[in-house]
Amino acid sequence: MFTDEKWSSSKNWFIAAVFWIIIGMSMGLLTATKQIWPELLNNRWFTYGHVRSAHVMLVIYAWLSMAYVGSMFYMIPKLAKTKVYSEKLGNFALVFYNVVILEGFFALLFGQTEVIEYGEFPLWVDVQLLVAIGLVAYNLFKTVGRRQEKMLYVSLWYFLGSLLWLPLTWIVGNFPAQWIPSGVQQGLMGWFLGHNAIGLWMTTVGVGQIYYLLPKLTGRPLYSHQLSMIGFWAIATFYVWNGPHHLMNGPIPGWISKAGVIPSIVLLIPVWAVLANFWGTMKGSWSQTRTSVPLRFTVAGTIFYLFACLQGPLQALPSVSSVIKFTHWTVGHAHMGPFGAFSFTSFAAIYYILPKIVGREMFSKRAMEAHFWFSTVGFLVFAFSLWIAGVVQGFAWIEGVPFLQTVLMMEPYVQGRAIGGTMMYVAQFFLAWNMYKTIKLAKLEKKQQAQQQAASA
Amino acid sequence: MKKEYQQHESKEADIVSDIKIEHNKVPKLLVVVFYVVAIWAIGYAIFMPGKLAVEPAAAPQDNKGELIFEGTCLSCHATGAAPDLSGVTDRMPEEDIKNVIKKGRNSMPAIGHLYTEKEIDMVYEYLKDYR
Numbered sequence: 326m327f328t329d330e331k332w333s334s335s336k337n338w339f340i341a342a343v344f345w346i347i348i349g350m351s352m353g354l355l356t357a358t359k360q361i362w363p364e365l366l367n368n369r370w371f372t373y374g375h376v377r378s379a380h381v382m383l384v385i386y387a388w389l390s391m392a393y394v395g396s397m398f399y400m401i402p403k404l405a406k407t408k409v410y411s412e413k414l415g416n417f418a419l420v421f422y423n424v425v426i427l428e429g430f431f432a433l434l435f436g437q438t439e440v441i442e443y444g445e446f447p448l449w450v451d452v453q454l455l456v457a458i459g460l461v462a463y464n465l466f467k468t469v470g471r472r473q474e475k476m477l478y479v480s481l482w483y484f485l486g487s488l489l490w491l492p493l494t495w496i497v498g499n500f501p502a503q504w505i506p507s508g509v510q511q512g513l514m515g516w517f518l519g520h521n522a523i524g525l526w527m528t529t530v531g532v533g534q535i536y537y538l539l540p541k542l543t544g545r546p547l548y549s550h551q552l553s554m555i556g557f558w559a560i561a562t563f564y565v566w567n568g569p570h571h572l573m574n575g576p577i578p579g580w581i582s583k584a585g586v587i588p589s590i591v592l593l594i595p596v597w598a599v600l601a602n603f604w605g606t607m608k609g610s611w612s613q614t615r616t617s618v619p620l621r622f623t624v625a626g627t628i629f630y631l632f633a634c635l636q637g638p639l640q641a642l643p644s645v646s647s648v649i650k651f652t653h654w655t656v657g658h659a660h661m662g663p664f665g666a667f668s669f670t671s672f673a674a675i676y677y678i679l680p681k682i683v684g685r686e687m688f689s690k691r692a693m694e695a696h697f698w699f700s701t702v703g704f705l706v707f708a709f710s711l712w713i714a715g716v717v718q719g720f721a722w723i724e725g726v727p728f729l730q731t732v733l734m735m736e737p738y739v740q741g742r743a744i745g746g747t748m749m750y751v752a753q754f755f756l757a758w759n760m761y762k763t764i765k766l767a768k769l770e771k772k773q774q775a776q777q778q779a780a781s782a
Numbered sequence: 783m784k785k786e787y788q789q790h791e792s793k794e795a796d797i798v799s800d801i802k803i804e805h806n807k808v809p810k811l812l813v814v815v816f817y818v819v820a821i822w823a824i825g826y827a828i829f830m831p832g833k834l835a836v837e838p839a840a841a842p843q844d845n846k847g848e849l850i851f852e853g854t855c856l857s858c859h860a861t862g863a864a865p866d867l868s869g870v871t872d873r874m875p876e877e878d879i880k881n882v883i884k885k886g887r888n889s890m891p892a893i894g895h896l897y898t899e900k901e902i903d904m905v906y907e908y909l910k911d912y913r
Contacts, residue, residue, distance in 0.1 A: 404799040476798040537801075546795050546802030555808070574834050583832035587823045594816050601812055643834040 327416040331408065332682040334415025336764075338395030339675055341423055342388050343757050346668075348430075349383030350750045352376050357743040361736075370434045378445040379433045385443060385522065386454070387426045389663060391419075392671035393530045394461055397484050399678045400537050401465050404481050405472030410464050418460040425453040441515035442571075443522040444498045451499040455492060462488040479553040483533030486561060490525035494518050509576055516568035523662060524564035531630075531667035532556075532599055534674050535623055539606045542620040542677065543613060548605025552598045559595035563588040570641035573650065582643075589641035596634040603627045618693040622673035625701060629665030633658065648723065653738065654715020657708045664749070665704050672696065672756065679760065683767035689759050696755040703748025710741030847904030850897065851912070855905075864890065871910045879906060 356377045359365055363373075402409050409415060429446040432438075437447040446454065465488060469481065477485075498518020502511050540547050547553070569577060569585025607624065614621040636658050639645050649655060676693060680686050687693060714735050721731045796803045826832075858864040870879065883902055884894030894902070 406799060474799050476796070478798045478801055478803075540801045546804045548804055549806040549808065550796065550803050551805065551808055552812075553803075579832040583827060583830070586832060587826055590826075591819055591823050593819050597812055597815055598808075601809055605806060605809075643832070647834050 327413045327420075329412050331412065332399060334409060334412050334419065335395050335398035335678060336682050337416055337419050338391050338398060339679060340760070340764075341419060342391035342395055342671075343675075343753070343760055345383055345387035345391060345426070346753050347757060349380060349388050350746075350753060352380035352383060354743070354746050354750050356380050357739070357746045360739045361743060369436075374438075375434050375436060378438055379430055381443065382429060382433060382445050383426070385527070385663060386429075386446075389527060389667060389671065391422070392668075392675065393526075393534075394419075394422075396534055396671065396674040396678060397465055397488075397530070399682070400480060400534070400674075401468055401484055404474065404478045404537070405469050406474040407468060407471050410467035410471065414460065414464050418457055418464065421460065422454075422457040425450060425457055428453070439499065439502070441498060441502065442519040444495075444515065444518045446499075448499070448503060451495070455495055458492050458495065462492065478536075479547070479557065480533040480537040482557050483529045483536065486557075487526050487529040487533070490521065490529070494521035494525055498522075509572070512572055512575075513568060513577065513581070516571045517565075519571060520567040521565060524560070524567060527663055527667050528564070529560060531626070531670050532560075534667075534670045535603060535627060538619070538623050538670065538673055538677060539603060542617060542623065542673075543607065543610040545606055545608070545610055548602050548608070552602040552605075556595045556598040556602065559591070559598065563591050563595070567592070567641075570646070573641065573646040574643055586641050586643070590638045592634065593638055596631070600627060600631055618690070618697055619673040619676040621697060622669045622676070625697075626666045626669035626673065629661050629669065629704075630667075633661040633666055636661070648719035649715050650719075652715035652718040652722075653711040653735065653742075654719065657711030657715065660704070660711075661708060665708070669700070672700070675756070675760070679763060683764055685763060685767040685770060687759055688762035688766055692755040692759040696752050696759070699748050699752030699755065703745045703750075703752060705745070707742050707745025707749060710738045710745060714738030714742075846901060847906075847908035850901060850905050851908050854893065854896075858890070867909065868913050870912070871906075876906060879909065 355366065355371070356373065359373050359376065398409060398415055429450040432447050432450055433445060438445045439447060439451075444451075466485070469477075469485060494517065498515060498521070502514045505511050505514060536547070536553070539545075566584060566588035569581050570589050571585075573582065573585070604627070610620075611624075614624050640649060640655075640658065676687060717738075718731055718735060721734060722728075726734075795805070855867065859867045874882075880902055882890065883897075883905065884892060886892035897905075
């Protein structure tokens with residue numbers, strides 16, 4: 326029933342991922358549109374709260390995570406110089422994972438939620454998703470276990486670390502919270518998942534992707550082994566502490582608050598180390614970004630990663646937090662890592678890996694260009710609308726401007742966000758169409774080749 | 783197999799999984815940043831409260847009369863549902879005005895139980911300047 330074809334898991338995870346980015350982002354666009362026309366689709370299933378949480382969960386655990394698994398099913402065996410332990414298991418895990426995501430999607434639209442940011446799926450979905458993640462991790466660890474290359478390349482540290490950390494944060498964030506009395510403790514447990522889903526899954530797999538893609542795309546050696554060590558171990562040590570900064574100035578003890586602020590700032594160390602390594606590797610290759618869309622996506626991803634990690638630590642400071650907390654700013658910031666940085670690197674991974682799997686170039690270079698520019702410009706319009714909105718909103722609240730008036734002040738910015746969001750959404754259709762065409766043509770060409778060979782023989 | 787990574791000084795590139803890895807030194811700027819961040823972290827841990835120090839709002843309440851007047855009275859007296867109140871202190875004595883506020887008159891409800899004597903005084907003070 327499940328195919329054993331070489332690289333089929335990688336390809337199929339990518340296809341599913343791109344399917345879900347369309348669904349997930351349409352939920353996001355609906356969320357943005359509802360802020361302009363609150364009456365839109367105002368029924369039992371599509372109320373604002375349902376749609377927003379569905380958007381968040383789908384883009385992270387459906388689109389981004391599936392794209393990550395897809396690239397790991399290619400990059401890990403390549404780095405280990407062996408084949409995937411079991412393509413069949415990989416494909417089975419894909420089907421299972423998609424069923425679970427579908428369950429979670431409907432549960433959210435139905436109104437079931439755990440009310441934990443990045444962990445909204447109800448308990449019965451959480452358990453199944455954990456099993457699905459476990460299947461993927463088992464398969465990939467087994468693959469590394471049978472490796473032909475003794476040394477582990479940096480990307481492998483990141484991938485293997487992430488495959489351990491994701492189940493761990495998932496368990497801590499989703500399960501004990503059910504038995505802990507609600508309140509501050511539950512909030513802290515929830516934010517352990519909330520921030521580590523970003524820090525020890527999205528960031529670390531994404532950084533691993535970049536470490537793989539940059540030397541491959543530029544043909545240049547990795548800049549520094551030492552920097553990659555500093556980066557990896559500092560992320561592994563400090564990221565896990567970041568949860569409490571989401572409850573900054575809230576009713577948490579001062580020492581917990583400090584234990585959240587300090588590691589947030591200390592994160593500048595791994596981030597700068599990683600980026601120095603990337604840009605050191607890029608030295609002399611910047612001009613290639615003009616022609617190579619995958620490289621351009623990767624480099625743009627590193628730039629957005631830098632900006633996300635300049636904002637993040639500053640936002641953790643109590644004084645900054647007191648202005649921008651609960652404003653639109655946070656939403657802009659929250660999109661920069663998952664979309665600007667790591668969706669971009671995943672796009673690059675797809676554009677790099679898919680042609681290698683199907684044995685044919687991407688169908689349309691112009692569609693790739695359109696994908697890049699719509700994504701980038703759309704995101705910039707989206708993000709700057711929200712950042713300006715957030716600052717205006719934050720200071721208006723401090724001034725004591727009546728709340729309803731601040732809502733009305735936000736109108737142009739919310740519209741700007743929806744326009745940028747629409748561009749981001751449209752961009753993904755170029756990706757989906759291009760992938761569809763490429764895979765279809767590759768199949769056709771293979772068939773023709775086989776026929777020609779049969780005819781000539 | 784371990785020796786490849788221990789050749790840091792030699793500056794020769796390793797090759798892992800067909801990817802070349804160089805052993806360039808950590809840029810000096812980064813080393814400075816690392817130290818600054820580390821020192822800051824220790825200082826913050828020892829000296830800072832970790833939260834924003836906020837003083838309890840001790841806002842002067844001398845505009846309370848105005849707030850009550852705009853928040854309560856004007857919902858009727860500015861909409862045409864009830865008479866305009868500008869210059870009302872010229873037309874009625876102080877006692878009567880306060881009584882109307884406390885006990886109501888015709889279609890106006892009694893709202894005396896909502897406010898203290900002092901607050902009603904402040905509303906009256908405000909009305910004196912309301913033209």
